[in-house]
Amino acid sequence: MALILTDDEQALAESVRKFVAxxxxxxxxxxxMASGQPYDADVWKQxxxxxxxxxxxxxxxxxxxxxxxSALSVALTELGAGLVASPLLGCVLAAEALARLDDxxxxxxxxxxxxxxxxxxxxxxxxxxxxxxxxSGSGAGVTLTGTVSPVLSGAEAGLLxxxxxxxxxxxxxxxxxxxxxxxxxxxxxxxxxRSLARVSFSGTPARRLAGDAAxxxxxxxxxxxxxxxxxxxxxxxxxxxxxxxYARIRVAFGQPIGAFQAVKHRLADMDKAWELGxxxxxxxARAGDEEPGRFPVAASVARVLLAGAYAEAAVDTVHLHGGIxxxxxxxxxxxxxxxxxxxxxLGAPGEQLDRLADALGI
Amino acid sequence: MSEDFRAxxxxxxxxxxxxxxxxxxxxEAETRGQDAVIAEQKAFQARLYDxxxxxxxxxxxxxxxxxxxxxxxAWSQESRDYDLPTGVFFIGLSMPGNTILEVGSEEQKTRFLxxxxxxxxxxxxxxxxxxxxxDVASLQTSAVRDGDEWVLNGQKVWTSGxxxxxxxxxxxxxxxxxxxxxxxxxxxxxxxxxGVTVRPLKVATGHSPFNEVFFDNVRLPADAIxxxxxxxxxxxxxxxxxxxxxxxxxxxxRTSPLAFDSLRDMAAGLGRAGDQGVRRELAELxxxxxxxxxxxxxxxxxxxxxxxxxxxxxxAKLAGSELARFAGNVAADVLGDQLAGFDSDELYAVxxxxxxxxxxxIAGGTAEIQRxxxxxxxxxxxxxxxxxxxxxxxxxxxxxxxQN
Numbered sequence: 001m002a003l004i005l006t007d008d009e010q011a012l013a014e015s016v017r018k019f020v021a022x023x024x025x026x027x028x029x030x031x032x033m034a035s036g037q038p039y040d041a042d043v044w045k046q047x048x049x050x051x052x053x054x055x056x057x058x059x060x061x062x063x064x065x066x067x068x069x070s071a072l073s074v075a076l077t078e079l080g081a082g083l084v085a086s087p088l089l090g091c092v093l094a095a096e097a098l099a100r101l102d103d104x105x106x107x108x109x110x111x112x113x114x115x116x117x118x119x120x121x122x123x124x125x126x127x128x129x130x131x132x133x134x135x136s137g138s139g140a141g142v143t144l145t146g147t148v149s150p151v152l153s154g155a156e157a158g159l160l161x162x163x164x165x166x167x168x169x170x171x172x173x174x175x176x177x178x179x180x181x182x183x184x185x186x187x188x189x190x191x192x193x194r195s196l197a198r199v200s201f202s203g204t205p206a207r208r209l210a211g212d213a214a215x216x217x218x219x220x221x222x223x224x225x226x227x228x229x230x231x232x233x234x235x236x237x238x239x240x241x242x243x244x245x246y247a248r249i250r251v252a253f254g255q256p257i258g259a260f261q262a263v264k265h266r267l268a269d270m271d272k273a274w275e276l277g278x279x280x281x282x283x284x285a286r287a288g289d290e291e292p293g294r295f296p297v298a299a300s301v302a303r304v305l306l307a308g309a310y311a312e313a314a315v316d317t318v319h320l321h322g323g324i325x326x327x328x329x330x331x332x333x334x335x336x337x338x339x340x341x342x343x344x345x346l347g348a349p350g351e352q353l354d355r356l357a358d359a360l361g362i
Numbered sequence: 363m364s365e366d367f368r369a370x371x372x373x374x375x376x377x378x379x380x381x382x383x384x385x386x387x388x389x390e391a392e393t394r395g396q397d398a399v400i401a402e403q404k405a406f407q408a409r410l411y412d413x414x415x416x417x418x419x420x421x422x423x424x425x426x427x428x429x430x431x432x433x434x435x436a437w438s439q440e441s442r443d444y445d446l447p448t449g450v451f452f453i454g455l456s457m458p459g460n461t462i463l464e465v466g467s468e469e470q471k472t473r474f475l476x477x478x479x480x481x482x483x484x485x486x487x488x489x490x491x492x493x494x495x496x497d498v499a500s501l502q503t504s505a506v507r508d509g510d511e512w513v514l515n516g517q518k519v520w521t522s523g524x525x526x527x528x529x530x531x532x533x534x535x536x537x538x539x540x541x542x543x544x545x546x547x548x549x550x551x552x553x554x555x556x557g558v559t560v561r562p563l564k565v566a567t568g569h570s571p572f573n574e575v576f577f578d579n580v581r582l583p584a585d586a587i588x589x590x591x592x593x594x595x596x597x598x599x600x601x602x603x604x605x606x607x608x609x610x611x612x613x614x615x616r617t618s619p620l621a622f623d624s625l626r627d628m629a630a631g632l633g634r635a636g637d638q639g640v641r642r643e644l645a646e647l648x649x650x651x652x653x654x655x656x657x658x659x660x661x662x663x664x665x666x667x668x669x670x671x672x673x674x675x676x677x678a679k680l681a682g683s684e685l686a687r688f689a690g691n692v693a694a695d696v697l698g699d700q701l702a703g704f705d706s707d708e709l710y711a712v713x714x715x716x717x718x719x720x721x722x723x724i725a726g727g728t729a730e731i732q733r734x735x736x737x738x739x740x741x742x743x744x745x746x747x748x749x750x751x752x753x754x755x756x757x758x759x760x761x762x763x764x765q766n
Contacts, residue, residue, distance in 0.1 A: 003660045004667060244741040258743030261730070267743065268736035272677045279656035280649070301649040353642040360648055362626055362641050 001290065003282040009074045016075050019051060020082035026331050029193055032085055038156055038186070038195030039085045047079075047086055048117025054088060055115030057223075058095050063112030069223070069288030069295075073230040073281065080231025081238045083338055085193040089227055090122030090152035093220045094161050097123050097172060100219045101211030106174065110159065122157040123220055124148045124199060125346060133201055135166035135173060135208070142208055143181070144173060144201035150345075154197030155186045162199075162206065163213055170213045173206035180205065191341035192334060221355075222296045224346040225303035226288060229281050232310035232342050236274050239310070239317040239335050243267060246321055257320075266316055273309035280305050300356040307343050307352075314339035367429070368436045374413050378406075379444040400484075400526050403447045407481025410448065417455075417479040420463060425476030431666040438662070453522055454478055454485030456608035458531035461548075461601040465589040470550065474529070486527035486553070487605075488518040488575060489598065493761020495724075496731050498533070499542045499595060500750075500760035503577065505534035505549060512536075512582040514551065517574065520725070524560045524573035527553045531601065532577075537592050538756040545755055548594035548601075549586045556580070567717050602727065606735075607661075607675035609682070609726045619711040620689035620719075622648045628708070629696045643692045650685050657681070673739035680732040683723035690716040 005013065024043050032040060048054035056072045058064025065071075072092065079088070095114050098107055113119035124133070126148055133146035144164050154160070158177040163170055175182060181204035187196045244267055247258030257263045284298035314336040318325040325332040343349060410416045411425070418434045420426025427433070459478050462470050477483040494501040503516025514534055524530065530551045537545035551558070557580035562570035589597040618624065626644055629635045657678055661671040693712055694701055701713060723729040737743040750758050 002663060003656065004663050240741070244743065247741075247743055255747065256744040258737065258741075259745065259747060261734070261746070264737035264741075264743050265730065265733040267741055268680075268733035271736055271740055272680055275674065275677050276650075276653040276657050276681055279660045280653045282660065283652075283656045301652050304646065304649045305653055350642060353645040354638070356645040356649065357641040360626075360645060362629070362635055362644050 001283065001286050003279060003286065005074065005282075009071060012071055013074045013078055016051065016053070016078035017081070019047065020078055020084055024082055024084045026083060026334065029083055029085060029334065033192045038153065039087060043084070044086050045117060047084070047088070048091075051075075053079075054091050054117045057092060057099075058111050058115040059099070062099075062107060063115040064095075065115075069226060070285040073226055073285035073288075076227050076230035077234035077237075077281075079234065081234030083193040083235065083334055085195070087120045087122070087153035087156055087195070089224070089231075090154075090157060091120060092227060093123040093125060093152070093224055094121035094159070096223045097161050097216040097220045098209075100216035101172060101209045101213075103210040106207075106209055119159055120153060120157045121159040121161065122151055122153045124151045124154070124160055124162045125217065125220055125224065126150065131198075133162055133164040135164040135171065135206065142173065142206050143203045144175065144206045145203060147198060147200045149198035150187055150189075150196035151199045152345075153195050154199045155184045156195060160199065161209070162201070163217060164206075166208075172209045172211075172213045172216060174209060175201070175204055175206045189341070191338045193338055194341055194345075218296070221346060222299045223288075225299040225352070226281075226284050226295075228342050228345060229277070229284065229299070229302035229306040232306040232339070233274070233278050233281050235335055235338055235342075236270070236277070236306065236310040236313050239313045239332075240267065240270050240274060242331070243270070243317050243320050250322075263320055266320060270309075270313045270316060273305070273313065277302065277306035277309050297356065297359045300352060300359060304349065304352050304356060307339075308349055311339040311343040367433050368440060371415060371437050371440045374415065375441055375444050378409060378413075379441070379446055381444055396526065399447075400450060403450050404481045406447045407451055410446075411480040416481075417475075420459075420475065420479065424463070424471045425479040431662075435662050435666055448481075450484050450523060450526060451478070451481055452608070453487055454483075454527075454529075457487045457601050457604050458485045458529075460604045461531065461597055462588060464600050465597050467585070467588075469585065470588065474550070483528040484523065484526055486521050486523045486530045487601065488521055488524075488530045488532035488551070489601075490520045491517060491761070492519055496728050497760070498598070499546065500755075500758065501533055501535060501546065502760065503532070503534045504538070505536050505547060505582065507536075508581075510584045512549065512584070512586065514549070514557075514577045514580040514582055517576050519563065519572070519574050521560075521573045521575050522571065524553065524575050525562065529553060530575075531588060533594055533598055535755065536594075539754050540592065541752055542750060542755045542758060542760075543595045545592055546594035546598070547591050548588040548597040549582050550588060551577075551580065551582060551586070565718075565721065567714050569714075603672070603675065605726050606679045606732070607671055609679050619708070619715045620686065620693055622651050624712075625689070625693055625696050628693075628712075632697070632700070634696055634698075640696055643695055647689055647692045650681075650688060654678070654681055654685055673735050676727070676732040676735040677740075679726060680729055680736070683719075683729055686715075686719040686722045690719045 028040060052065050053075050055064030056067045056075060057069060060066040091114050095111060098111060114121050131148035133144050133148055135142055135144055137143050144162060160175040162173045162175055164173050181202040183200040185198045187198060189196045247263050248256055250257050281302040284302040287294040287298040318332045318336050321332055324330055414427055415437060417426035418429050418437055419431060422428040462474060478485060489498050491501050491503060505512040505514045530553050532549050532551045533546055534549060535545055536547040557578040559576040561574045563572040563574050564570045629640055634640045665671060693716060734746060738745050
């Protein structure tokens with residue numbers, strides 16, 4: 001299996017990197033923080049439609065690029081490096097669940113809109129203690145009741161896919177963002193680049209999607225692991241670059257601080273963890289396209305390694321910058337908070353290891 | 363690369379090598395006798411050479427196959443699950459061999475490389491000294507010119523395979539009036555020459571995988587220098603780079619007592635597999651071990667694509683030594699107090715591996731040296747100040763010598 005990037009993937013990485021530098025530098029995130037907006041609508045339009053990132057993993061027959069998991073990973077790595085705020089992750093997970101379910105009507109209607117960036121969708125996927133939703137009624141009279149939190153882009157989504165328990169087990173239901181009895185509360189997100197919401201249903205009309213919910217949710221979880229690992233890889237690279245650059249120019253005790261082993265060795269450990277995590281990430285991304293049977297374990301390995309290593313690296317980024325790194329003006333805390341959020345979203349480290357142990361048959 | 367090569371390799375391995383679990387060469391040497399093991403390995407290496415699978419990327423004029431990294435990778439992949447009895451040649455081929463290939467004279471390449479490849483002559487590497495470990499450039503072994511020859515005196519340590527080696531690549535000081543890096547030369551030394559004494563060095567595990575080697579007025583011919591006189595440090599850097607890459611990408615056997623598979627099976631055997639803490643540790647061990655394998659694979663693929671690993675070999679080396687320690691901690695949690703006292707070979711093997719683990723963060727450049735290399739050569743951080751860099755060696759305080 002070829003771990004190195006193909007020429008096409010290199011080109012994609014470069015175009016997304018350039019887009020981030022030109023259109024969504026960290027100053028844009030600062031503006032969103034000040035305005036309270038979850039994302040920049042223009043940036044999302046360009047990112048989803050012009051760059052085509054919303055449809056990367058959506059099949060061509062449904063208006064996507066059918067480019068696959070590896071391309072998605074490459075793009076998310078660059079978006080992660082720039083902490084680009086966008087509803088992309090929720091869209092990707094919702095599209096994955098739709099693709100894995102067996103509801104051709106919903107697929108044909110919704111996937112093209114998601115691929116075009118016209119419809120923000122999300123999947124209400126949380127860990128076991130993130131809430132519970134039940135379904136009652138049947139046919140056109142199905143309603144949902146309960147709460148789930150946190151939901152990615154839950155306040156902005158025009159469409160929510162919600163796992164809910166009915167009389168005959170768990171199924172996934174479609175809920176329109178404008179449905180009656182739907183209450184969405186934006187949460188205080190520790191990560192300024194990630195908009196999260198609590199979503200409550202109170203007799204909310206919904207449509208049951210045909211297909212096996214467990215399979216679709218597992219596939220979405222695996223893809224979510226790959227996505228968060230990818231974003232973490234990019235953000236961790238940014239942390240290493242930022243901190244190395246500072247260690248080269250900041251002088252103390254008559255030397256650049258990078259000459260001190262206390263600083264140098266910590267950076268070397270960051271770089272080591274990043275390189276190992278990236279090798280695992282490349283393997284997972286390729287497995288997603290070429291050996292789907294290996295994907296759950298491979299994505300889990302990448303997630304376990306990179307989300308953990310990034311969170312550590314982000315703390316070290318604050319620390320190695322010293323006092324300046326702990327100020328609001330410095331960007332280090334943006335990564336620190338992103339790292340903290342990435343560590344726990346869609347499953348904290350312990351849950352991830354439990355899941356990996358299951359997959360390995362331990 | 364022709365698929366023909368891969369098919370040929372596969373067929374040859376099937377016919378000539380066994381798939382049995384990798385044997386502990388030292389234990390084997392103890393039971394069967396070292397001479398028998400060496401004889402078997404020499405015979406096997408010769409068959410490997412004759413079949414065209416030794417020195418795959420080395421030039422044909424020096425006994426190699428003149429092929430590319432693609433064939434080398436294909437060979438590594440095909441041979442991975444076989445136990446190739448070639449361990450005594452590993453150091454010679456990966457370190458002195460590659461160094462002579464890069465900086466040796468035409469005569470040295472022609473004289474030594476083919477015999478090395480065919481397994482006719484075994485090589486070792488002599489760098490470390492009792493007073494020169496991480497700071498290997500502070501070495502005190504000396505070579506003094508006497509007419510057309512050099513006279514070698516001093517002591518080396520941690521020399522793998524010295525007891526059965528025919529030749530060694532040795533670093534010695536040839537000009538003590540120059541700063542420490544500038545007065546060193548690398549020589550080829552005949553390990554059977556008068557004045558060479560090899561003594562086994564017993565380590566913490568109770569085994570003796572290394573030697574101490576003493577040189578007492580050993581005479582070296584003028585053409586024994588690899589590279590140029592007083593430019594031995596450059597040759598040493600080449601060899602150390604090959605060493606890190608060789609160690610870092612060696613890969614670990616799935617049958618090692620501290621490998622994921624072994625510890626998972628032991629946990630199941632002890633009824634510990636339902637324990638959440640044990641399960642999580644085993645899962646993390648799997649993830650970390652897998653990342654090591656994949657990073658080694660990535661470096662090989664990059665090499666094939668023309669991007670050399672360079673200082674990133676240090677990442678693999680560093681991560682490998684950390685993985686060994688982590689696996690030891692997992693083993694302690696899996697086995698609990700059964701690890702403290704036992705009467706089974708299986709647990710003896712586990713504890714021996716745990717006791718051996720600290721060696722991996724010392725041998726071949728300590729973890730701290732690897733971190734310096736990563737920091738300076740990968741991340742571009744300022745070099746260690748090195749306050750002794752400009753001082754003539756004979757005015758330096760080195761090792762643990764007493765100050766007058």
